[in-house]
Amino acid sequence: MSEAYFRVESGALGPEENFLSLDDILMSHEKLPVRTETPMPRLGAFFLERSGGAETDHAIPQGSKLELPLWLTKGLFDNKRRILSVELPKIYQQGWRTVFSADANVVDLHKLGPHFYGFGSQLLHFDNPENADISQCLLQGFEEHEMGCLWRPAQGRLWNHGGCWGDWKPKETRRCQ
């Protein structure tokens, strides 16, 4: 046995992230903007500047804008939006999508967010009207990046990209998932 343990691979491009995947855990901890659709008692303990204070039992009022990690947002979201409504982070909005589809390789994904594709795929859970466009954009961008991976082996930026694929190593023939 040459290795102490084997990493669990990311499932973020599929329907759900893998529970034991370190990449997915880190990805799922990234925050996204939400709006509360119902008062939330006691959540104010984690958001002291928003909280109603101890008298209201640290309630967060309805209509507050917060940033919550993806895992928590998924847990609280329902398709009737009674608890939360989710906003798209800027880099997945129309403006950025246009830039991205013009030429995916121009955009520095690592700066935008280290888990661009995985996080973007999981965003589709929130029934946004722009979902069709987002998934199209992600797919296209990924194809271009993968092509770039094959045809531009020397470019430092792509290899250091990291992202949701883990580290892309030039020597490995293993394809990104």
Added chain:
Amino acid sequence: MFCEKAMELVRELHRAPEGQLPAFNEDGLRQVLEEMKALYEQNQSDVCLQMEWFNHYKKSLATYMRSLGGDEGLDITQDMKPPKSLYIEVRCIKDYGEFEVDDGTSVLLKKNSQVFLVLRYFKSYEC
């Protein structure tokens, strides 16, 4: 907030070279377990409150149901949806004989026969 200490542990493992485990971070793990325990206890106390509320609700509902429909009370949880039609098809479980309806007509209720009757005559029934 939001398990920052736990995330630190995950990042530590993620940084480790391929196939190797970093040294066991006893201190970090202990802090995380304490945080988990505190959250669990808070959750428990919330659940207790909900149970109290629910028991109170159950009692109120039972009292109300008992007060309806004469001696036996009325089980209003039987039908959660409004009826689609005025009539209901009914099977008699024992012989009753003649049953006179509002408009003067009568219906013979014999064991195992099936008839259509106006909904409001029934408190409980077999469909």
